[in-house]
Amino acid sequence: MKFDPALALRSLPDMLHGLLVTIALAASVVALGLLIAIPLALARNSRHPVLAWSAATYVIVFRGTPAVILLFFVYFGFGQVFGARDGFLGALFSNAFLCAVLGFTLNHSSYVTEIVRGGLLAVPKGLVEAAAALGIEPRDVFLRIRLPLAIRYGLKAYQNEVILFTKATAVVSVITVVDLTSVANNIFYDTYDPFTPLLTAAAFYWVLVNLLRIGLARFDAWLNAHLMADEGHRQVIAVHSTTRAPAPLGPLGEPAQ
Amino acid sequence: MPLQDLLGYFAQLLGGAAITVELAFSGYACALTVGTAWALLRRLDNPVVNAVWRIYASTFMGVPSVLVIFLFYYGGAAIIGGMAELVGLRPRIDVSPFGAGLAALTVVQGAYSAEVIAGAMRNVPRGQFEAARALGIRPHQAWWYVIMPQVARLALPGLTNIWVSVLKDTALVALAGLNEIVARSRTAAGATKEPFLFFIAAALFFIVFSAATLKFSARIERGLDRGIARPVTTGAQA
Numbered sequence: 171m172k173f174d175p176a177l178a179l180r181s182l183p184d185m186l187h188g189l190l191v192t193i194a195l196a197a198s199v200v201a202l203g204l205l206i207a208i209p210l211a212l213a214r215n216s217r218h219p220v221l222a223w224s225a226a227t228y229v230i231v232f233r234g235t236p237a238v239i240l241l242f243f244v245y246f247g248f249g250q251v252f253g254a255r256d257g258f259l260g261a262l263f264s265n266a267f268l269c270a271v272l273g274f275t276l277n278h279s280s281y282v283t284e285i286v287r288g289g290l291l292a293v294p295k296g297l298v299e300a301a302a303a304l305g306i307e308p309r310d311v312f313l314r315i316r317l318p319l320a321i322r323y324g325l326k327a328y329q330n331e332v333i334l335f336t337k338a339t340a341v342v343s344v345i346t347v348v349d350l351t352s353v354a355n356n357i358f359y360d361t362y363d364p365f366t367p368l369l370t371a372a373a374f375y376w377v378l379v380n381l382l383r384i385g386l387a388r389f390d391a392w393l394n395a396h397l398m399a400d401e402g403h404r405q406v407i408a409v410h411s412t413t414r415a416p417a418p419l420g421p422l423g424e425p426a427q
Numbered sequence: 428m429p430l431q432d433l434l435g436y437f438a439q440l441l442g443g444a445a446i447t448v449e450l451a452f453s454g455y456a457c458a459l460t461v462g463t464a465w466a467l468l469r470r471l472d473n474p475v476v477n478a479v480w481r482i483y484a485s486t487f488m489g490v491p492s493v494l495v496i497f498l499f500y501y502g503g504a505a506i507i508g509g510m511a512e513l514v515g516l517r518p519r520i521d522v523s524p525f526g527a528g529l530a531a532l533t534v535v536q537g538a539y540s541a542e543v544i545a546g547a548m549r550n551v552p553r554g555q556f557e558a559a560r561a562l563g564i565r566p567h568q569a570w571w572y573v574i575m576p577q578v579a580r581l582a583l584p585g586l587t588n589i590w591v592s593v594l595k596d597t598a599l600v601a602l603a604g605l606n607e608i609v610a611r612s613r614t615a616a617g618a619t620k621e622p623f624l625f626f627i628a629a630a631l632f633f634i635v636f637s638a639a640t641l642k643f644s645a646r647i648e649r650g651l652d653r654g655i656a657r658p659v660t661t662g663a664q665a
Contacts, residue, residue: 230634230638231630231634234630234633234634234637234638235630235633235634236595236596236598236599236609236633237598238598238599238601238602238609239598239609239612239626239629239630239633240630242609242612242613242616242622242626243622243623243626243627243630246613246616246617246622246626247616247622247623247626250620250622337490337491337492338491339491340491340492340493340494341491341493341599341602343602344601344602351491351493351494351497354494354497355497358497358501364497364498364501364502364505365498365502365505368494368497368498368501368502369498371494372486372490372494372498375489375490375491375494376485376486376489376490379489379490380489
């Protein structure tokens with residue numbers, strides 16, 4: 171049980187490459203997830219029963235399934251059907267990284283949908299009615315009043331989800347993508363030293379997660395500089411839009427509340 | 428593929444589900460125990476305890492669970508051996524994937540549970556502690572009969588979330604070689620060339636099982652909420 175600094179130093183280039191893959195994966199999924207989640211949240215709040223039900227089913231199915239199964243499903247399922255074919259689908263499903271992006275996006279977007287929905291529902295009705303009474307166009311009411319507020323209400327829950335999801339990418343080696351965890355594992359297989367590579371990778375993850383947390387917290391503070399007194403209101407959303415787990419800790423380990 | 432063979436693989440899947448359930452239940456029980464212990468310890472407001480808690484929580488909340496599972500699986504024997512050597516023992520230890528998974532779920536989810544339980548303890552009105560003391564109830568009895576039931580009520584929604592993530596995190600232990608439902612669905616999918624069938628079956632297991640526990644927890648919540656006025660809904664929840 172010891173840490174070998176020489177080995178850690180030697181494995182640094184491989185580790186950094188793995189870290190880059192992890193970041194690229196997480197960033198693509200976060201971007202795609204947000205893109206999908208906003209229309210899905212609108213569909214889920216829609217009065218149209220078919221829209222509302224299909225969006226609800228999407229959320230139940232992809233939020234309830236562990237990410238590993240979704241990765242298997244995309245890579246071994248669709249990969250087997252389309253992987254050998256030419257064209258767009260063949261290119262998509264024979265590439266493990268793109269399969270990982272797709273599989274994780276299904277999972278992540280279903281969580282984000284619920285957060286966006288919770289944020290939109292939290293916008294006081296009176297504001298929307300007042301905007302309508304002032305003759306503001308429905309599109310502008312959404313883009314300039316409801317959405318900016320929903321983002322502010324949902325940001326804490328979103329921060330938790332982004333962090334939990336970033337950590338969840340560590341399973342991606344099951345479909346042969348060589349991310350940070352996978353690099354650490356390979357070094358273990360080569361050297362039979364479990365502590366050095368795994369602890370080095372853990373340190374990278376820890377820094378990444380904390381940078382994300384501090385960055386999002388800064389963004390939150392910047393958005394809400396004018397209403398720091400209204401914390402209680404936003405806490406309600408953080409609790410009500412079901413996140414994967416409770417809030418992570420603040421910079422010094424205090425609860426983020 | 429003849430139907431009988433498919434059924435055989437489904438029986439395998441069912442056996443894997445039993446392992447998943449066993450790991451989830453024991454992991455949740457251990458995590459709750461660790462979480463309650465941490466929550467109580469943090470009430471001491473001892474600077475050393477608080478410092479240890481911060482390091483523990485920041486470490487295990489800032490690192491992927493899979494990595495913790497690997498660390499315990501590959502390094503568990505060396506960790507336990509190293510600790511045993513301090514007291515002069517030299518045991519021969521083999522760490523099973525189940526044991527490594529259980530230990531990892533316990534420390535990781537224990538940190539999250541401690542957050543939820545400590546938050547619930549903070550939210551028990553101070554008057555309850557004072558009233559218990561005024562009535563002359565002994566501290567440990569007050570905790571057991573007065574405070575903890577209220578903590579349970581307040582912590583339930585958060586603890587339900589943790590249960591669902593424990594259940595889904597069991598799938599990660601497949602990476603350390605535990606032959607549970609996800610690993611078996613992969614084997615069955617490879618052998619039968621019927622990936623969709625088995626992956627959908629495994630996914631359904633998780634969806635149905637977590638939906639059932641959510642129903643169950645809603646029922647407990649109703650039971651615990653008896654006699655307590657529902658909060659007035661504000662614009663925030665409307």
